[in-house]
Every structure is written in structure tokens, then in C-alpha cells.
Amino acid sequence: MTTDIPAFDFQIKFIKYIQWLLESGSYTSTYKFALLMSLVNVAIESGIHGNETLFISYEHLAEQYIKLYWKQSLPYTHNHSSNEETAFILSQNTGRQAAIINSIVELQAKQANINKAKVHHTQEWQALKKSVAQTIRKYPAKFLQTPENIERTFLYHYDDKNNKGVLLNQGIAYCLAHFSHIIFKLCQQYWTDFVRSNKHNHLVFDQDTDLRHFLFGQSRQALSSLLPMLIDIQDCQCFYCGRPLSKDMEVDHFIPWSKYPNDTAHNFVLADRRCNNARRDYLADIPFYERWLHRNSIYHQEINSFAIGKGFVANYNKTKKISEWAYNLAIENGDLVWQPPKQLEIISKAMPSLSL
Numbered sequence: 001m002t003t004d005i006p007a008f009d010f011q012i013k014f015i016k017y018i019q020w021l022l023e024s025g026s027y028t029s030t031y032k033f034a035l036l037m038s039l040v041n042v043a044i045e046s047g048i049h050g051n052e053t054l055f056i057s058y059e060h061l062a063e064q065y066i067k068l069y070w071k072q073s074l075p076y077t078h079n080h081s082s083n084e085e086t087a088f089i090l091s092q093n094t095g096r097q098a099a100i101i102n103s104i105v106e107l108q109a110k111q112a113n114i115n116k117a118k119v120h121h122t123q124e125w126q127a128l129k130k131s132v133a134q135t136i137r138k139y140p141a142k143f144l145q146t147p148e149n150i151e152r153t154f155l156y157h158y159d160d161k162n163n164k165g166v167l168l169n170q171g172i173a174y175c176l177a178h179f180s181h182i183i184f185k186l187c188q189q190y191w192t193d194f195v196r197s198n199k200h201n202h203l204v205f206d207q208d209t210d211l212r213h214f215l216f217g218q219s220r221q222a223l224s225s226l227l228p229m230l231i232d233i234q235d236c237q238c239f240y241c242g243r244p245l246s247k248d249m250e251v252d253h254f255i256p257w258s259k260y261p262n263d264t265a266h267n268f269v270l271a272d273r274r275c276n277n278a279r280r281d282y283l284a285d286i287p288f289y290e291r292w293l294h295r296n297s298i299y300h301q302e303i304n305s306f307a308i309g310k311g312f313v314a315n316y317n318k319t320k321k322i323s324e325w326a327y328n329l330a331i332e333n334g335d336l337v338w339q340p341p342k343q344l345e346i347i348s349k350a351m352p353s354l355s356l
């Protein structure tokens with residue numbers, strides 16, 4: 001594996017390009033933002049640390065799209081001043097509703113939990129993935145880089161005849177993963193503004209509403225269903241300080257939600273409220289990362305089978321890749337990391353051995 005990273009002037013060019021992409025062109029749906037966010041997620045999960053190109057299939061992107069739009073396809077509940085409640089599905093397109101939303105709603109009618117839908121409605125899930133993949137190929141992937149009909153191929157080359165996927169150019173996956181926070185925040189903002197200003201949604205936004213949280217906030221999936229398994233593998237002790245857990249235990253995202261907003265089962269640990277509150281959005285110090293890797297290497301099967309049964313996503317290797325990305329980035333930036341009870345210090349330079 002090459003360890004060369006993209007030159008700094010290339011990285012600046014990348015950021016300028018993203019800025020241009022988000023600002024330019026008229027768009028009629030939120031697909032463009034979903035595509036950028038999906039590319040970022042796939043780049044992070046690929047574990048690429050250097051200049052390599054990266055092939056991404058449309059089906060892989062489709063899974064990311066479904067994840068992004070799933071929550072947004074559920075009815076949005078609006079409280080009127082008269083205390084009446086209405087619920088309706090937000091429009092993601094200035095014309096007719098976005099095709100992807102319609103297909104997702106159909107499957108949601110059978111199963112509202114995305115992970116259960118994937119496991120228990122395999123055929124419908126595959127069909128949904130295929131149709132979303134085709135939509136991505138025909139619209140956002142084709143038009144993302146050509147808002148003014150100027151052919152641009154900075155991120156990837158789009159080939160009309162290739163129906164499998166897109167090939168990210170050298171250095172692009174690296175930049176997507178390294179500038180993920182900026183890209184996520186910007187996309188979420190543009191996306192929220194689009195939904196809010198879409199005339200089809202005007203009725204609901206006659207007052208301030210926490211739309212962004214509805215669109216991108218943490219899913220309401222009850223983490224408490226994981227308690228029995230986590231209590232068991234942690235001997236009912238706080239993951240960080242080791243004190244016996246009592247009623248104040250909380251399920252904690254080891255890689256904080258603010259860094260990677262996805263619920264994956266191997267990411268969860270159990271902490272007492274004191275540690276959970278003190279840690280906030282900081283990464284835990286390297287020794288805890290080692291402890292977490294060690295725990296997952298021992299218990300990954302148990303976590304898998306238990307969490308999938310409760311309707312969570314579980315993918316040990318992917319979660320490990322995400323953690324490597326988060327810690328590598330923190331080391332590069334010299335970020336602060338936390339250790340109990342309240343200590344913050346600059347992260348040490350060495351990653352733990354990942355051979356665990």
C-alpha cells in the first residue's frame with residue numbers, strides 16, 4: 001500500500017472544488033448532497049490512507065442513500081399552534097417527490113426498522129437497492145460534476161456505458177475522508193435549507209422547527225435493548241473508569257456520533273453517566289482504544305448475533321476501519337483526547353497495533 005498522500009496544493013484544490021460544487025448550478029432535489037455524503041462514508045470505510053484511486057459501485061452508494069433517506073422518509077410530525085398534529089413526508093424535490101423516497105416508503109410500510117427490513121425482507125431490499133443504484137447512475141452521478149453542462153471530471157470519471165460504478169481519481173478518497181467534517185456539515189446545511197425552502201413543504205415550516213435534527217439527528221432506535229449484552233461482556237463495569245455500574249449506566253458511542261454519525265453495534269460501550277458526560281465529543285485516549293479493539297476482537301461474534309437480532313447494524317471490520325480513520329485523523333491534527341475522570345490531553349503520536 002502506498003503511503004504517499006495527496007500534495008497540499010491538491011488538497012486545497014479539492015476544498016475549492018467542493019465549495020464550487022455546493023454553490024453552483026441549480027438543482028431540483030437533494031440527491032446531490034446525498035451523493036457527496038455517500039462518497040465520504042464509503043471513502044472512510046475503505047480505509048484508504050494515501051493517494052490510491054477507489055472504485056465505488058452504484059449498489060454500494062445505493063446502500064448509503066437508503067441509510068440517509070430512510071429516516072427522512074418517515075412522516076415528519078408538525079405541531080400546530082392550535083395543538084393539532086399533522087404528519088407528512090417531506091418533499092425532497094421541487095417537482096414530484098423524489099423517486100428514491102417513494103421506493104423507500106414502500107418497504108417501510110412492511111418494516112419500519114431499516115436493519116430489520118434488510119434482514120427479513122431480503123428480496124424487497126435487493127430490489128430497492130437495485131432501483132436506487134439505477135437512479136444514482138442516471139441522475140446524481142451523471143450530473144454532479146456538470147452543473148452548467150461543463151464537463152468536469154475532478155472527483156471521478158463518469159462513463160455512460162459503465163453501469164457498475166464510478167472510479168474516484170487519485171487522492172480523492174483521501175480528501176473526502178480527511179475533510180469529512182466540513183463536507184458533512186455543509187451538505188447538511190444546504191440539504192436542510194433546500195427542504196425548508198421547497199414550496200411543497202412550506203405549510204409545515206410556519207414556525208421554527210428543528211428540521212435539521214429530524215433530517216440528520218441520531219435515530220431514535222432504543223439503545224437500551226443492547227444493555228443485557230453490554231453488561232455481560234463488561235462485567236457490569238464502566239468501560240472507562242471500571243467502577244461498578246448502577247442505574248446511571250448509559251450506552252456510549254465509542255467513536256462519538258459527532259465524528260461518525262452511524263449506529264454500528266461494535267461501536268457501543270457501556271459507561272456510567274459521570275464518564276459519559278465528561279467525555280462529551282472527545283475521542284477516548286489511546287489505551288481505551290486498545291481496550292476497545294481488544295474487546296471487539298474477543299466478543300465480535302457475540303456482539304454480531306445479539307445486535308443483529310435487536311435490529312442493529314453490525315460489521316466488525318467496517319467499524320474497525322472507521323475507528324482507524326478517526327484516530328489517524330486525530331493524530332494528524334494533534335487533537336485532544338479524554339481519559340477519566342476529566343483529563344484532556346493531546347493525543348500521543350502512535351496508533352495501537354491494529355493486528356489485534
Ligand SMILES: [Zn+2]
Nearest residue numbers: 238241272275
Ligand atoms: Zn466511568
